[in-house]
Amino acid sequence: MNREELEVFLHEAFPQVARDFRVDDVAPNEITMRLLVDHRHLRPGGTVAGPSMFALADVSIYLAILAMVGPKALAVTTNCSIDFMRKPASGVDMIAHARLLKLGRVLAVGEVLMYSEGMADPVARASLTYSLPPAGQ
Amino acid sequence: MNREELEVFLHEAFPQVARDFRVDDVAPNEITMRLLVDHRHLRPGGTVAGPSMFALADVSIYLAILAMVGPKALAVTTNCSIDFMRKPASGVDMIAHARLLKLGRVLAVGEVLMYSEGMADPVARASLTYSLPPAGQ
């Protein structure tokens, strides 16, 4: 699936959250996503909420998988380990650079670096495992 | 801080999310929290969204720390590892049983089991590390 197909899928399958995200770029085993930071993602002091960064990491790996295997909504997150390393900048989007390290028959593993747009150092990193549905589903 | 003080603190410090959660019970190094599941926490099929479970785990350990050290808003999450093990039941709240395993000078570590209310088996587990502000802040 290319960038446009991923956007369409996201809006059809997850209409509640699709407006939060944008696919900036997609390549084999890699995706760049954007969290369109709005007041609803913020905590006092203007920092982006942890759950919003988790959501960004999660959707990035999910779409990176779908880009490779097609629109199978049934892949489910089984594990996420996330490190919050720096305070996000306020007033800017967050950019996630994600890549798949493994795309197996049963499990997929990916890792994500998240940046406040314009900052050189990453705000957070995450690694995620997805369980893939058996073939035919 | 007791249950009522934690609720007041949550509403004053994090008004955006306070209505999502309720403190059910608090004891030394332990807390029971509730995610008041609403349509905004759901994904297609009625399942509770991963970011909402992350938020529940995060706020549970945060308040378990504050219950012990007082209302210091500056503690920040540095790491979370979360395992999603079962599909949540639809139409019921999620209950988190959290406990602190370490409350040090610099770091606190806690673990959380999350259940769909009325289910015997846990839906998810998480472990989190918080960085604590230096004394005096």
Place this chain on the structure above:
Amino acid sequence: MNREELEVFLHEAFPQVARDFRVDDVAPNEITMRLLVDHRHLRPGGTVAGPSMFALADVSIYLAILAMVGPKALAVTTNCSIDFMRKPASGVDMIAHARLLKLGRVLAVGEVLMYSEGMADPVARASLTYSLPPAGQ
């Protein structure tokens, strides 16, 4: 498998490491294991090495699974998240209390608390995921 059967299996399947560990107790979905701390597990200052604690957590969940499903050597660790919280005491064994939170068709998830024998507070905690071989293997 009971305690004796697990010990026999460990010595036959993993002779290199079996002498490091002892099964203290086993119950449905739970196991208590012991790292028989020797000079080869130590770091300068008498502290137990991180890799030895990782090994203790790993073998504990592995044997907890085998106790439930029988001697299938093919289960493999896919993820481990481990928190080191306190310095181990020197000169004593380490005790692991492990329990399975999920034993599914494809994945098993367990968590472990590790103590220096005689200490009340845990030295480390870990959560692990195992991938289980398809039925018939």
Place this chain on the structure above:
Amino acid sequence: MNREELEVFLHEAFPQVARDFRVDDVAPNEITMRLLVDHRHLRPGGTVAGPSMFALADVSIYLAILAMVGPKALAVTTNCSIDFMRKPASGVDMIAHARLLKLGRVLAVGEVLMYSEGMADPVARASLTYSLPPAGQ
């Protein structure tokens, strides 16, 4: 510290394990380490043991930190999340490419990809957090 200084430090501070590892290359915030795979690192079937891969990840981030801040033996691992993705090749060394994502006053965070020498796809990935001793120690 450069490659030679790191090797000397490793042998002086951790003589028990120094013969297991070699520093292949070091650069600002990056290091390449080698696990000199020997029979004592293997499990039945010739696969490299999980604890040996954990040890490789751990020492890689540790030395990456020391390369930046000097020979301070007191940095301690507080968290490691590790994903085992593929079976290691037998009869070859394992190579770790590690980099620091954060080197703060109190915490350092790094990530590691581990390969069987000559294989294109990573065998394992890990992210680790180290707690750094206060200045002056």
